[in-house]
Amino acid sequence: MYELFFKSLNEKIALTKEEEEIIKSYLTPKKLRKKQYLLQAGDVCKAIAFVEKGTLRAYSTDEKGNEHIIQFALEGWTISDLYSFITGEPAQYHIDALEDSEIVLITKSAQDEILKRVPKYETYTRMQLTGAYMAMQRRLTSIISLPVEERYIQFISIYPDIAQRVPQHMIASYMGLKPETLSRIRKKIASK
Amino acid sequence: MYELFFKSLNEKIALTKEEEEIIKSYLTPKKLRKKQYLLQAGDVCKAIAFVEKGTLRAYSTDEKGNEHIIQFALEGWTISDLYSFITGEPAQYHIDALEDSEIVLITKSAQDEILKRVPKYETYTRMQLTGAYMAMQRRLTSIISLPVEERYIQFISIYPDIAQRVPQHMIASYMGLKPETLSRIRKKIASK
DNA sequence: AAAAAGCCTTGATTTATATCAACAGATCCG
DNA sequence: CGGATCTGTTGATATAAATCAAGGCTTTTT
Missing domain, CATH: 2.60.120.10 (Jelly Rolls)
Structure with a gap:
C-alpha cells in the first residue's frame, strides 16, 4: 500500500x-x-x-x-x-x-x-x-x-511519461500555449 | 560583518x-x-x-x-x-x-x-x-x-525595491520580454 | 447502440511581441 | 573635460501566437 x-x-x-x-x-x-x-x-x-x-x-x-x-x-x-x-x-x-x-x-x-x-x-x-x-x-x-519549439522538445525528453499519459491540450497549458499552437509546433517538428 | x-x-x-x-x-x-x-x-x-x-x-x-x-x-x-x-x-x-x-x-x-x-x-x-x-x-x-501587463504590475508590487534599483531592460529580461516591449507596456499602464 | 463529450487538427484572421533602426539623455571612464 | 557606453523611448515592419470556426476521430456516458 x-x-x-x-x-x-x-x-x-x-x-x-x-x-x-x-x-x-x-x-x-x-x-x-x-x-x-x-x-x-x-x-x-x-x-x-x-x-x-x-x-x-x-x-x-x-x-x-x-x-x-x-x-x-x-x-x-x-x-x-x-x-x-x-x-x-x-x-x-x-x-x-x-x-x-x-x-x-x-x-x-x-x-x-x-x-x-x-x-x-x-x-x-x-x-x-x-x-x-x-x-x-x-x-x-x-x-x-528557449524558443517554444525547443522548449517542447526538451519537455518531451525530460518527461516522456507525461507526454504519453496526459492529453496534449494540458501539456500546451503547462507550457503556457494554446492547444492549436502546440499542435502546429508538433507538426513543424515532425516535418524535420 | x-x-x-x-x-x-x-x-x-x-x-x-x-x-x-x-x-x-x-x-x-x-x-x-x-x-x-x-x-x-x-x-x-x-x-x-x-x-x-x-x-x-x-x-x-x-x-x-x-x-x-x-x-x-x-x-x-x-x-x-x-x-x-x-x-x-x-x-x-x-x-x-x-x-x-x-x-x-x-x-x-x-x-x-x-x-x-x-x-x-x-x-x-x-x-x-x-x-x-x-x-x-x-x-x-x-x-x-497572467497577461503581461498584469504580470508587470504584480512584479512592481512584490518587488518595488528591485524595480527601483535594477535597470529596466534587466527587468524585461527577467519577465521574458524585450526592453522595447516593456517600455511600451509601461507607457500603456501610465496612460490609465 | 446512439448521443454526448473530449480531443486533435487545419484554415483564416486578429493581436501581441520581436526586430530593426534611430535618437536623446545619463553615466562612466580615460 | 569629452568621447564612449549604457539606458530608455519611439516608429515602422516582420514574425509568432491567439482567436474564431469548423470537421473528424475517439472515448465516455446513457
Whole structure:
C-alpha cells in the first residue's frame, strides 16, 4: 500500500523497521476516481499527496474560465499547494486526478510529528524540496530563454511519461500555449 | 560583518552564542565590485552567497548572445546555481554584481559541517528553500496565467525595491520580454 | 447502440511581441 | 573635460501566437 512511498524514502534516507512503522502510523491512504478533486482553490491544503498510482494535476482557473496547469504528478511524485500547506492560507490551485489514482496523504500535523520522532525525515523533506526547486527552475529557465519549439522538445525528453499519459491540450497549458499552437509546433517538428 | 545573515538566521531559528560562533567559523566574507563575476557558467558553483549589501543577478546567455535573467538578489537574499552547487555539475548560469556588493559565502563543505554541528541549521535551510520555492512558483504561475501587463504590475508590487534599483531592460529580461516591449507596456499602464 | 463529450487538427484572421533602426539623455571612464 | 557606453523611448515592419470556426476521430456516458 505504501510501497513506492517507502521506496522513495529509503533511496534518500535509510530507515529502520521501527522508523518505518512510526512514519506509517501517520500516513493516510486515499483512492481518487478520475476527475475527483483532492483540493479546490479556496480551501486550505491540509496535506501533501504522494502518488502511488495514477496521475494528478494542479491548476488554476482564470476569470475567462481558462485552465492553467501548474504541475503534473505521476507515480513517485508529490503534489500539493505548498503555499497553502505551509501558511494555512486558502489554496490558489485546484488539484484533481487525471485517472483513477492511489495516493498517500501526509498532513501538516503528521509531518510535524514525524519530524519530531524521526529527525532524519527532515533530510528527506529537504532533498524532496531541493529536487522540486531545481525542476521548477529548469522549467522557468526554459520558458524565459528557449524558443517554444525547443522548449517542447526538451519537455518531451525530460518527461516522456507525461507526454504519453496526459492529453496534449494540458501539456500546451503547462507550457503556457494554446492547444492549436502546440499542435502546429508538433507538426513543424515532425516535418524535420 | 555578518549582521544581516545572522538576523535572517535568528528570525527562523533562535541560536545560542556558541552556535553562532560555530557557524561564523565556517563563513567566508567577500566583496564584489560592480560587474565582477561571482560565478561563470561552466564553472562549478562552490558556494551559496548571502547578500549583505548590494545587488547580484544570475543569468544565462544564449547562442545569439542574449542574456536571460533568472534571478535578482538584494540584501538579505541568497543566490547560487543550486543545481551545480548540489550536484557538482558545471553551472548553467553566470552570477555577477550589479553594484559594489558584500556577500557571505557558504561553501558545500561548510554547509555540511554546520549541519553536523548545528542540526537546527537544517530547519533554516529547509525554510529558506521553501520560501525560494514558493517565490518561484508564484513567478511561474504569473508567467503562465497572467497577461503581461498584469504580470508587470504584480512584479512592481512584490518587488518595488528591485524595480527601483535594477535597470529596466534587466527587468524585461527577467519577465521574458524585450526592453522595447516593456517600455511600451509601461507607457500603456501610465496612460490609465 | 446512439448521443454526448473530449480531443486533435487545419484554415483564416486578429493581436501581441520581436526586430530593426534611430535618437536623446545619463553615466562612466580615460 | 569629452568621447564612449549604457539606458530608455519611439516608429515602422516582420514574425509568432491567439482567436474564431469548423470537421473528424475517439472515448465516455446513457
